[in-house]
Structures are given as structure tokens and as C-alpha cells.
Amino acid sequence: MLNIVLFGAPGCGKGTQAAKLVEKYNLNHISTGAVIRSEISAQTELGKSMEAYISRGELAPDSLVIDIVTDYIDRHRDANGNIFDGFPRTVAQAKVLETIGGVDVALAIEVPDEAIVHRMAGRRTCPKCNATYHIVNNPPATEGVCDKCGESLGIRRDDAPEVVLQRLRVYHDQTEPVMHHYAAK
Ligand code: ADP
Ligand code: ZN
Numbered sequence: 001m002l003n004i005v006l007f008g009a010p011g012c013g014k015g016t017q018a019a020k021l022v023e024k025y026n027l028n029h030i031s032t033g034a035v036i037r038s039e040i041s042a043q044t045e046l047g048k049s050m051e052a053y054i055s056r057g058e059l060a061p062d063s064l065v066i067d068i069v070t071d072y073i074d075r076h077r078d079a080n081g082n083i084f085d086g087f088p089r090t091v092a093q094a095k096v097l098e099t100i101g102g103v104d105v106a107l108a109i110e111v112p113d114e115a116i117v118h119r120m121a122g123r124r125t126c127p128k129c130n131a132t133y134h135i136v137n138n139p140p141a142t143e144g145v146c147d148k149c150g151e152s153l154g155i156r157r158d159d160a161p162e163v164v165l166q167r168l169r170v171y172h173d174q175t176e177p178v179m180h181h182y183a184a185k
Contacts, residue, residue, distance in 0.1 A: 002027070002081030003101050005088065007179040008109035010167040011120045011159075015132060017109065018085040028076045031085040034130050035068050036060060037156075041127065055157055057166030059174065062092045069093075073100055089175045106182035113168055120164045124153040 004021065008014045015031060022029040036054060039047030046068075050060040059065075069087055076082075081104075088094040097103060111119075122135040126146040133140050133153060140147045158167065 001101050002104050003097070004081065004083045004105045004107065005097070005103050005182065006083060006085050006107050006109070007175065007182075009111060009113070009116050009171045010164065011116045011123065012109045012111040014085050014109060015130065017107075018083050021083055026080045028072075028079045028082045029085060030069060030072055030082055030087065031130070032060075032065055032068060032087045032089075033085075035072070036065075037130075055163070057158055057163040057170065059089055059170060062090055065089075066093060066096050069096070070100065088178055091178060091181075094178050094181065103182060106179070106185075108179055108183070116168060117161065117164060120159050121161065123155070123159055125156050125159075126151050127154050 002025075004027070006014045006018055015034075018029050018031070021027060036047070036050055040051050040054065041047070046064065050064060053060045065087065069084075073082070084097070088097055119134060119137070122137070124133045124135060124140075124144070126132070126149060128151040129146060129149045131146055131148045132138075133146075140153065144153050145151075146153055157163070
């Protein structure tokens with residue numbers, strides 16, 4: 001089993017690049033953010049307990065995120081490996097990864113904060129299949145409609161400018177140290 005972790009600030013393009021790697025190498029794509037959003041839209045107990053954190057741009061509690069990941073791994077033991085998109089984001093989460101096979105490859109996508117803020121302002125997301133678009137840089141064929149599944153596109157609540165700034169702060173404070181740990185290895 002190959003474990004790949006992907007680092008990068010919110011909106012840097014982690015999800016887009018992960019989808020390409022998944023297709024090329026037959027990997028599981030584990031996006032903790034996408035799982036959390038689907039739990040919230042289904043209004044499960046788990047989703048409800050995480051909603052307030054996500055809408056403020058803060059991290060969901062480690063214990064809940066770790067449960068999501070270990071559960072996912074248990075149910076998907078078939079592929080060539082896993083690509084973790086948005087995990088680990090804290091030192092505690094990185095420790096858990098060591099117990100489920102460790103990390104073979106760590107990739108970082110570096111984008112300046114100013115570019116992130118600009119990109120997020122024009123981001124549109126498909127609530128059904130998670131495809132993302134940008135109104136100028138990567139528009140769908142028909143305005144407001146997902147190319148992949150035909151669903152109406154929306155704006156993620158946590159893509160509001162003030163929440164994006166908070167997500168960037170959290171990334172620099174809590175997740176970059178984890179990335180530096182892998183860089184040093
Ligand atoms: P982005 O990388 O663009 O911020 P994600 O979809 O990866 O988007 O995450 C969205 C939100 O979900 C985060 O701001 C955070 O609140 C929560 N989240 C996602 N992954 C984790 C994680 N590993 N640990 C804690 N919270 C997470
Ligand atoms: Zn879609």
C-alpha cells in the first residue's frame with residue numbers, strides 16, 4: 001500500500017491534483033473535507049457536531065477526523081494505495097497515520113496567500129460530485145452547471161472572504177509544521 005499525503009493552503013488545488021493522481025494510479029482518494037461536508041449536508045450527528053467549526057474556518061476536532069479516516073481505510077482496502085487530501089492537518093493526526101502504514105510520498109503545492117484569496121472569491125463547487133470551477137480561470141461549459149454531473153453549482157459557505165483568511169491562518173499555524181516535519185524526512 002502506497003500512502004501519499006498532499007499539503008497546500010485552502011484553495012491551492014489539492015483536490016484537483018488529487019483527482020488526477022487517483023485516476024492515473026488507481027488510488028483511493030480520501031478528502032476529509034469532502035466527507036465532512038457530506039456529513040453536514042446529510043445532517044448526521046457527526047455532521048452536526050462539526051458544522052460550527054467548519055463554518056468558522058477552524059479545524060474539526062482531531063478525534064472525529066481520525067475516526068472518519070480509520071473508518072474509510074477499513075472499508076477501502078482494495079486499491080493500490082491512498083491519497084490523503086487535507087489530512088493530516090495536525091501533529092496528532094500525523095501520529096495516527098504512522099500507525100496505518102506511514103507516509104511514502106509527501107507533496108506540497110505552494111501558492112501565495114494573495115493568489116488564494118483571489119481564487120477563492122471566484123470558486124464554485126458542485127455539492128453533488130465535489131468538482132470545482134472558477135468563474136474566470138476554469139468556468140463550466142454552461143454557467144452555474146456542473147460539467148460532470150449536471151447539478152447546480154454553489155458557493156461553499158467557508159469560501160466567504162473572512163472565513164478564507166481564518167482558514168489561511170489555521171493552515172500556517174497548525175498544518176505547515178506538519179508539512180515541515182515530512183520535508184525534513
Ligand atoms: P481546504 O483545503 O480548501 O480548506 P477542505 O475541503 O480540505 O478544504 O477542508 C474544509 C474544512 O473541513 C476545513 O477548513 C476544516 O474545517 C475541515 N477539515 C478538513 N480536513 C480536516 C482535518 N484533517 N482536520 C480537521 N479539520 C478538517
Ligand atoms: Zn457535479
